[in-house]
Amino acid sequence: MTVVSAQSLSLTFQTADAPVHALKDVSLDIEEGEFVSFIGPSGCGKTTFLRVIADLETPTGGSITVNGMSPAEARQARSYGYVFQAASLQPWRTIEKNIALPLEIMGVPKAERPQRIDKVLDLVELSGFAKKYPWQLSGGMQQRASIARALAFDADLLLMDEPFGALDEIVRDTLNEALLELWARTNKTICFVTHSIPEAVYLSTKIVVMSPRPGRIHEVIESALPKERPLDIRESPEFLKIAARVRDGLRAGHGVDA
Amino acid sequence: MAWMRSEKTVPVLTLVGVIFLIWYVATVFLNAPFERDRAERVGKEPPSFSQLIPLTMAQERPVLPAPHQVAQEIWKTTVGMAVKGRPFSKRSLIYHAWITLSATLLGFLIGTLLGVALAVGIVHNRAMDKSVMPWVITSQTIPILAIAPMIIVVLNAVGISGLLPKALISTYLSFFPVVVGMVAGLRAPERADLDLMHTYSASRAQTFWKLRLPASLPYLFTSLKIAIAISLVGAIVGEMPTGAVAGLGARLLAGSYYGQTIQIWSALITAAALAAVLVALVGLGHRMVLARMGQKEVAI
Secondary structure, eight states, X not given: XXXXXXXXXXXEEOOSSSOEEEEEEEEEEEETTOEEEEEOSTXXXXXXXXXXXXXXXXXXXXXXXXXTBOHHHHHHTTOEEEEOSSXXXXXXXXXXHHHHHHHHHHTOOXXXXXXXXXXXXXXXXXXXXXXXXXXXXXHHHHHHHHHHHHHTTOOSEEEEESTTTTSOHHHHHHHHHHHHHHHHHHOXXXXXXXXXXXXXXHHOSEEEEEETTTTEEEEEXXXXXXXXXXXXXXXXXXXHHHHHHHHHHHHHTTTTOX | OHHHHSTTHHHHHHHHHHHHHHHHHHHHHHXXXXXXXXXXXXXXXXXXXXXXXXHHTSOSSOSSOOHHHHHHHHHIIIXXXXXXXXXXXXXOHHHHHHHHHHHHHHHHHHHHHHHHHXXXXXXXXXXXXXXXXXXXXXHTTSOHHHHHHHHHHHHHHTTOOTHHHHHHHHHHHHHHHHHHHHHHHHTOSOHHHHHHHHHTTOOHHHXXXXXXXXXXXXXXXXXXXXXXXXXXXXXXXXXXXXXXXXXXXXXXXXXHHTTOHHHHHHHHHHHHHHHHHHHHHHHHHHHHHHHHTTOOOOOO
């Protein structure tokens, strides 16, 4: 089943001096259970595309459906969970209360909440930290809590906007591994925005290489790596071959003109 | 008691000591001319410096009363009256302080409610955002001394007198910091926090109760500390130009009519102490709320 389907999608921001073409003529289908990474330099529209799926931005041209609905309907149907670059946990709520936030807003019965919270805390391996406040947790743990929050209401689609961008390499490796395991256990569809080539190749079944001005899809690379991926797969020839293709794609799309 | 072991104690006590020293020195110099004149009038030798010192601190109507004179007066009119079983007699500072305090608290309460209500309106309504804020700021550019008698007179004309007019002058001053702080607080959530609520399809009411309001509380309490102090100023000012017979303001006014400087200074010190206690109480509320919200201790 197709979860996200975009046809010649465009989004132009009107600014004071000149219009900015954040997205131009983007067409892409994302199938159920896929792990899709969006990679490209700043201004290539990868975050904007994710925000359009989430109904946080309104496209100015083309069409897009999420679970066969418009993004606004999909949002109202609680079809997706969104993870931002910053954990955005409420500092006045404990971790379990933070995870309860979407449940409260969506009207999940009070009796049902503890069991759901326990389940997602277990998924992100934060079980012992339910009663802690965000400032008592490390950056990586905070981001795991925010992933748990996005999982709490059982949406089938997980949208992640550079969730590990602000974390150091070692923590990022651990979280990447944990995310793959979580994806395997839950069978969710994941859209993942990143700046990092190894991260994109390690995680994804499909890598969307984007280029800026106007923001567009340069190339879609299907990954043939097995679903089971230990960290050292990153030294295998297959991995390096895909990474090289992504790098070539970024270069050809004028992605490295920084 | 955190302040006992805090490293602030010694500097604060040192400063208090310095202030008292300056005060005593000033007492001698400011009150000396009166003693010299008195000696001259009766044809005596002007007193020597060592004779002068005790004389300058024992006048009935000194230019500047000595700290211990003020302390004695405060003691006599508070604890002294209470011991006599008349803590609420018209000669008791407790009575006058209570009159002013009741207007302060009522004005502060109305001011806080009004300030929060206006801030909620300003944050949620574009028209109010554009139209109300300039008026809020303009209101504070009018000297309170000019507007206080008008409020009392106008309200009297429509049959409202007593506590409420005075409280409304406190309100007039205290709503302002609450509006400004609360608008900033309700707008404190970042874009990502608001986006998150949007992805949950949260209603405006849910966003208010679960995001904006809790985020605004630290701002609110900072404003409340200012608001309670100027509420007291408002209540005193409200008592001064209107011929009030009770309250710290009335006490200040009566003192200045009759040159009772000791009475003026004890009313002043009482007002300052009252303000300090009120601000400390709001600060305590601040800490308790923040502790319940899981925050680390904050500096006041």
